[in-house]
Amino acid sequence: MGCVPSSQSKRPKSDNRQMSAEQGSQRQGRPNDKRSNQTPQHPERHDNHEPKQTPGQQERFNNREPKQAPQHLGRFDNHEPKQAPHHLGRFDNKGPEPTPQHQGRFDNKGPEPIEEENIDAFENGAQAGATASRGASFESITNICSQPPQVEDMQVIGNENSIFMIEPFKYNPSQPDRAPNPINVGNGYDDRWDENHLHMPCSPKYVDAYSQEEKDRFLRVTLPKMCDLVLTLEAVCPQAPPLLRIGSNRSVTMSQKQAASLLACSFFCLFPNSSNRKQSQDADNYQNPNFDRLYANGPPQKMEKLKCILNYFRRVTEKMPNGVITFQRYMLPSRSYPSWRDSSIDLGDLHLTTSKKIEEVQNTLQADFANKYIGGGVLGSGCVQEEIRFSICPEMLVSLLVCEVMEDNECIFLIGCEQYSSYRGYAHSFQFDGDYKDTTPKDKWGRKWCHLVAMDAIYFQNPSTQYNMKAIDRELIKAYTSFRPLGKGPNYEFGITTGNWGCGAFNGDKQLKAIIQWMAASVAGRPLIYAAFGDKKLIETFYEIYAILKNQRATVAQLYDYLYQYSQRSRQLTLFEYILEKIHENSKL
Numbered sequence: 004m005g006c007v008p009s010s011q012s013k014r015p016k017s018d019n020r021q022m023s024a025e026q027g028s029q030r031q032g033r034p035n036d037k038r039s040n041q042t043p044q045h046p047e048r049h050d051n052h053e054p055k056q057t058p059g060q061q062e063r064f065n066n067r068e069p070k071q072a073p074q075h076l077g078r079f080d081n082h083e084p085k086q087a088p089h090h091l092g093r094f095d096n097k098g099p100e101p102t103p104q105h106q107g108r109f110d111n112k113g114p115e116p117i118e119e120e121n122i123d124a125f126e127n128g129a130q131a132g133a134t135a136s137r138g139a140s141f142e143s144i145t146n147i148c149s150q151p152p153q154v155e156d157m158q159v160i161g162n163e164n165s166i167f168m169i170e171p172f173k174y175n176p177s178q179p180d181r182a183p184n185p186i187n188v189g190n191g192y193d194d195r196w197d198e199n200h201l202h203m204p205c206s207p208k209y210v211d212a213y214s215q216e217e218k219d220r221f222l223r224v225t226l227p228k229m230c231d232l233v234l235t236l237e238a239v240c241p242q243a244p245p246l247l248r249i250g251s252n253r254s255v256t257m258s259q260k261q262a263a264s265l266l267a268c269s270f271f272c273l274f275p276n277s278s279n280r281k282q283s284q285d286a287d288n289y290q291n292p293n294f295d296r297l298y299a300n301g302p303p304q305k306m307e308k309l310k311c312i313l314n315y316f317r318r319v320t321e322k323m324p325n326g327v328i329t330f331q332r333y334m335l336p337s338r339s340y341p342s343w344r345d346s347s348i349d350l351g352d353l354h355l356t357t358s359k360k361i362e363e364v365q366n367t368l369q370a371d372f373a374n375k376y377i378g379g380g381v382l383g384s385g386c387v388q389e390e391i392r393f394s395i396c397p398e399m400l401v402s403l404l405v406c407e408v409m410e411d412n413e414c415i416f417l418i419g420c421e422q423y424s425s426y427r428g429y430a431h432s433f434q435f436d437g438d439y440k441d442t443t444p445k446d447k448w449g450r451k452w453c454h455l456v457a458m459d460a461i462y463f464q465n466p467s468t469q470y471n472m473k474a475i476d477r478e479l480i481k482a483y484t485s486f487r488p489l490g491k492g493p494n495y496e497f498g499i500t501t502g503n504w505g506c507g508a509f510n511g512d513k514q515l516k517a518i519i520q521w522m523a524a525s526v527a528g529r530p531l532i533y534a535a536f537g538d539k540k541l542i543e544t545f546y547e548i549y550a551i552l553k554n555q556r557a558t559v560a561q562l563y564d565y566l567y568q569y570s571q572r573s574r575q576l577t578l579f580e581y582i583l584e585k586i587h588e589n590s591k592l
Contacts, residue, residue, distance in 0.1 A: 135539045137546040139352035144530045145366045148497035151446035157256075164253040166245050168261055172327065174449035182325030183258045183449065187241035198285065200243035201265075201404055204273035205236045229316055232267035239264040247332040247415070249288065249407045254331035256448070259324040259421070262398045263316075269400065270294050270316070290376050290403040297382045302431070304386040310435035311394040311424040318423055318438070327449040329418040330402050334410070335484040341526045343479060344567070346559035351525035353549050354532045355542045361500050361534050362392060362422070365443070366452065368529075370485070370501035371417070373457035375409045377402045386433045387507070392455070395424045395439070399455070411477055414485040415457040419450025458485040460505025460516070469512060470570045475519065478505070482523035499524055502534040513538070514578040517545055518566065522559050544579045551586055 158171035172183035187193055196208045203209070232239075240261050247253050268274060272293035297309055318324075361369050372388045373379065378400065381390040393399045398420040406415050421443075425436040443451040458481055463469045482504075488495040501520050505511035517533060524531040535541050552562070565582050576584065 134356075134358040135542040136354070136356045136358065137542060138354045138549055139530060141354050141356065141532065144352065144354055144498035144532055145364065147366070147530070148493045149366055151444050151450070151452040152494035152497070154446055154448060154494070157448060164251070166253065166255045168240065168242065168244060168255065168257040169327065172449060174327075174445050174447050176445075180325065182260065182323075183327055185239060185241050185258070185261065188238070190241065192237040193242040195243045198246075199248070200245055202275045203236065203240065203243050204233065204268050204275065206243075206275075209275040228320060229267050229270065232264045232320070233271060233273065236264045236268060244405050247330060247406050249410055249413070250334055251332055252334055254329055254416075255405060256327060256329040257401075259319070259326045259328060259398065262328055262401045263319045263323065265401055265404060266397060267316070269404070270312075274404070285407075288408045289406075290378055291382070292400070292403040294382055301384045302386075304431065304433045305384060307426075307433050307435045308381065308386065308390070308394040311426070312397050314435065314438060315397040315423045324421060325449070326419060326421065326445060326451060328398055328401070328420050329416070329448075329450060330405060331416040331418065332406065333414055333416065333484065333489070335412045335480065335487065337412070339487075340412075340480060341483060341559075343476070343522070343526075343563040344560055346526060346563070348526055348528075348559045350521065350549075350552055350557055350559060350562065351528070352530040353521060353524075353545075354530070355535065355546055355549070356532065357535050357537050357539055357542055359532075359534050360536075361388075361502055362395075364500040364532055364534065367498040367500040367532060368454045368456055368486070370499065370504060371455050371457040372502075372504050373409070373415075373459045375459040377406045377409070377415055377457050386430055389457075391426060391429070391433060395426055396420045396422050402457070409457070409459055412480055412484050414481070417455040417457065418453070419445075419448075420453060420455070421451055422453075456485045458482065458504065460509055460511060462508075463510040466510040466512070467574075469510070469515060470574065472567060472570050475515070475566055475570065478516070478519050479523055482520050483526055486520075486523050486527040486529060488527060488529060496529050498530045498532055499527075500532040500534060502536055503538075512578065513541055514545075515566075517541070518562060518578065518582075521549075522562055525559050548579060548582055548586075551583075555586075 156171065156173060157167060160167075168186060169183040170186055170188075175181065192205060194203075194206050194208065196202060196206050240257075244255050244257065244265070245253065247255065269292045272295045274293055294312075297305060297312075371392060374389065378393055379385050379389045381393040381400065382403070399417050402415060402417060409415065422439050422441045425439045426433060427436045428434050441451065443453055445451055460481070461469070461474055461477060463474075468474060486499055503511075503513050504516050504520060506513050506516060520533075521531060533542075533545070535545075562582075565585055566578075568585070569578055569581050574581075
């Protein structure tokens with residue numbers, strides 16, 4: 004994406020969603036956390052339980068599960084019946100929902116799992132001497148943009164799709180304690196209770212049902228350490244954040260203090276329900292941002308994620324950070340889809356490594372192996388790549404509030420989010436490992452030089468269907484949408500760090516996903532760092548293909564033709580074996 008705000012990005016729409024088998028939880032269905040001590044017997048939208056086959060599952064384009072007719076369902080009503088409170092909200096979790104009746108787009112079976120990677124490599128670490136690093140120079144990629152990318156001053160951004168919740172702010176390293184001011188400060192709260200803005204706990208349309216005394220007593224007595232963040236929400240966020248809807252090319256930029264206030268409301272489960280029927284129907288397109296499912300019984304890693312989030316609140320209540328973060332939705336218009344079979348673009352530079360995690364590679368666009376509902380199972384039982392990243396960088400959780408489900412030609416950029424916690428382990432072995440001081444430099448908006456792109460892969464109930472060209476084309480478009488720079492030059496075309504996207508519980512073939520991402524990055528004109536998470540064999544074979552094709556100045560079209568030929572035959576050879584065989588055959592002609 005580059006660091007540019009959405010003033011540079013105008014693109015017209017699509018679908019998919021992820022989860023993790025490991026945790027016994029599942030992300031692609033809708034939330035269905037039952038509050039009991041038993042392991043849920045069916046997949047949840049935001050947790051990552053093992054995929055289970057359900058009868059009567061529907062195509063992706065019909066993946067709404069039938070609901071029992073409720074009397075007053077909230078947007079994410081997903082818990083056992085409770086006594087009707089006096090303040091049902093947008094995310095009130097009430098009556099039970101039936102087992103999801105949806106499926107993967109190309110499988111016609113079963114709900115999708117949460118994305119995960121090579122768990123053994125994370126839990127056990129790479130064996131001594133097993134690390135590998137091949138291909139283009141690591142430094143040549145990370146040094147393309149070694150300083151925070153240059154961006155225009157906030158006050159000159161006139162695009163109506165670049166929304167600022169703060170007054171024009173310019174970060175000055177010589178004044179590191181200067182903080183951005185919210186807009187409308189001193190003019191009172193500007194309530195916007197409609198389908199295009201976040202429904203705020205401080206809205207008169209939501210809180211008029213309670214007296215101020217009741218509200219104050221609940222917050223101050225229950226959780227006194229964080230209540231000020233909630234009680235000052237009206238002043239900190241004088242207007243509601245806009246929603247980043249399907250098909251929009253918009254961004255929202257806010258201060259870290261505004262993010263902290265919004266997350267405190269999520270912690271207290273205060274976000275309300277939509278106020279009219281139309282909005283309630285749209286509610287299924289969003290995550291539940293309230294933390295109630297995180298507090299429910301579950302595996303030990305739930306507690307570890309909560310430790311990370313509590314560490315964040317400890318930090319921001321001790322000393323509020325004064326930086327800025329941006330969430331940007333991008334949709335690639337169909338007119339910009341590459342013609343893969345005709346592309347004469349040379350295959351790009353590639354660096355392969357087993358020794359680094361994606362979040363450890365600075366000065367690059369970092370891939371988030373996302374659920375199409377951003378954040379996946381982070382507030383449930385999920386604990387793989389996306390959930391871990393959102394736990395150690397909790398400001399990313401704000402995206403759950405404002406981002407609608409992603410379509411096939413959409414991605415979401417998260418810019419400037421700070422890391423607050425260290426961790427060890429992965430999935431079942433994940434543990435909070437203490438405080439983390441993030442010293443990443445800031446751009447002139449005050450955002451950390453940390454650019455993350457959320458990109459969701461297809462879940463394949465039947466792994467063989469991923470070699471269908473329709474599935475390959477979808478993954479190519481998703482990867483290209485995520486990798487395409489939104490401008491020219493090093494401030495936009497810096498390198499990308501990715502890895503085994505859509506593998507693990509999503510049943511993706513690592514070799515196929517590696518080739519797809521290399522092709523997409525090549526057309527996008529950006530070098531790629533591939534972090535293989537301890538898989539030395541993958542690195543060595545991929546490098547062999549890379550070295551030969553780069554030496555031959557092979558094009559994207561040639562590699563696409565290999566994929567097409569491979570899709571038409573029985574797969575007795577792996578994809579890498581087949582490509583090497585075809586290369587050697589062609590060299591004899």
